Amino acid sequence: MKGVTVVDHPLVQHKLTLMRKRDTSTKSFRQLLKEIGSLLAYEVTRDLPLEQVEIETPLMPMQAPMLAGKKLVFAPILRSGMGMLDGMLDLVPAARVAHVGLYRDPATLNCVEYYFKAPADLADRTVIVIDPMLATGNTAIAAVDRLLEAGARDIRMACLLASPEGLSKFQGHHAAVKVWTAAVDERLNDHGYILPGLGDAGDRMYGTR
Numbered sequence: 001m002k003g004v005t006v007v008d009h010p011l012v013q014h015k016l017t018l019m020r021k022r023d024t025s026t027k028s029f030r031q032l033l034k035e036i037g038s039l040l041a042y043e044v045t046r047d048l049p050l051e052q053v054e055i056e057t058p059l060m061p062m063q064a065p066m067l068a069g070k071k072l073v074f075a076p077i078l079r080s081g082m083g084m085l086d087g088m089l090d091l092v093p094a095a096r097v098a099h100v101g102l103y104r105d106p107a108t109l110n111c112v113e114y115y116f117k118a119p120a121d122l123a124d125r126t127v128i129v130i131d132p133m134l135a136t137g138n139t140a141i142a143a144v145d146r147l148l149e150a151g152a153r154d155i156r157m158a159c160l161l162a163s164p165e166g167l168s169k170f171q172g173h174h175a176a177v178k179v180w181t182a183a184v185d186e187r188l189n190d191h192g193y194i195l196p197g198l199g200d201a202g203d204r205m206y207g208t209r
């Protein structure tokens with residue numbers, strides 16, 4: 001699928017399998033999601049532009065590469081996006097964070113915004129939206145809509161699992177937003193859950209079921 005990168009690194013795939021297992025504890029699930037967050041951040045940022053800067057090693061001056069431009073923004077969709085945020089921040093500690101509070105109305109599966117707080121200069125930064133489950137695509141579409149409205153221009157999407165239906169809907173709305181995911185599963189069920197999936201990511205992270 002154009003614009004979609006499936007991160008097939010063995011560590012990611014192994015950790016994802018552990019997360020899918022029904023008996024994986026809340027503690028392990030949270031830890032694994034954080035670890036996969038770091039590994040996905042590595043892939044999502046692979047093509048960030050570099051610039052040569054002058055530095056001094058203990059032995060001599062040299063031109064060395066550093067990230068160009070303003071700091072990244074990670075934009076977790078509350079609440080389950082928080083599960084990948086710390087892993088991503090471990091890798092990019094200077095990144096800024098935009099919190100996007102959206103929940104899925106269980107009756108209509110539509111999104112309702114309840115919180116939004118982002119850096120003012122989104123237009124100058126690469127924004128990486130984080131949501132473990134790209135299921136119907138509605139939440140991801142609404143989050144990107146909201147970030148665009150707030151000025152963002154360069155947006156990427158990082159998730160753990162995606163459904164084929166959600167991906168094609170998302171790309172239908174936001175073709176310019178590239179997606180990184182650890183896997184594309186079979187399909188959605190009637191309640192908008194990904195099959196085979198891993199269940200409700202938020203509930204499994206926080207033990208709320």
Ligand code: URA
Binds near residue numbers: 080133135195198201
């Ligand atoms: N959200 C989840 O947490 N799991 C799904 O399968 C779909 C949406």
